[in-house]
Amino acid sequence: MKIAIASDHAGFPLKEEVRDYVRKQGHEVEDLGAYNAEPSDYPDFALLVGKALMAGKVERGILICGSGVGVCVAANKMPGIRAGMCHDTYSAHQGVEHDEMNVLVLGARIIGSALAYECVDAYLKANFIASEPRFVRRLNKVKAIEKTYMPEAAGTALNS
Numbered sequence: 001m002k003i004a005i006a007s008d009h010a011g012f013p014l015k016e017e018v019r020d021y022v023r024k025q026g027h028e029v030e031d032l033g034a035y036n037a038e039p040s041d042y043p044d045f046a047l048l049v050g051k052a053l054m055a056g057k058v059e060r061g062i063l064i065c066g067s068g069v070g071v072c073v074a075a076n077k078m079p080g081i082r083a084g085m086c087h088d089t090y091s092a093h094q095g096v097e098h099d100e101m102n103v104l105v106l107g108a109r110i111i112g113s114a115l116a117y118e119c120v121d122a123y124l125k126a127n128f129i130a131s132e133p134r135f136v137r138r139l140n141k142v143k144a145i146e147k148t149y150m151p152e153a154a155g156t157a158l159n160s
């Protein structure tokens, strides 16, 4: 799978570890920064991962900041982005299976690398269960909310 990963300064050390881990699992990873621990602003990195997804350059994203909250809020402002902060493996796979989450968010100041790897594994191995009508119905309702409140989002690649 093609995956974009990014973090701010607070997420940088965990981002480096998660990037290497995901590559070792055989995925193609595009590292969109930050490239050092100098202070930076999390929305800039959420934007880069969101743009890569919207352009169809990658299939999934991973975003990391200190808490996870900032990048999650920022990424979810973009059409077609369904980012979820998951610090447990159940949410990490259920978020994909039920909600078609396309960005996994982690807080580097919250979890350690061992649990992060397990969450990433659960996320990357999961697929949306499109055969389940209730999941499709709910996802369509999410998309309808987006269409109403982000009308410019209609017709974008992730929003068909």
Ligand SMILES: O=C(CO)[C@H](O)[C@H](O)COP(=O)(O)O
Pocket (backbone or CB within 6 Å): 008, 010, 011, 039, 042, 065, 066, 067, 068, 069, 070, 071
């Ligand atoms: O978690 C975050 C946003 O939700 C940021 O990583 C955090 O706010 C950065 O904090 P600081 O500038 O004090 O290092």
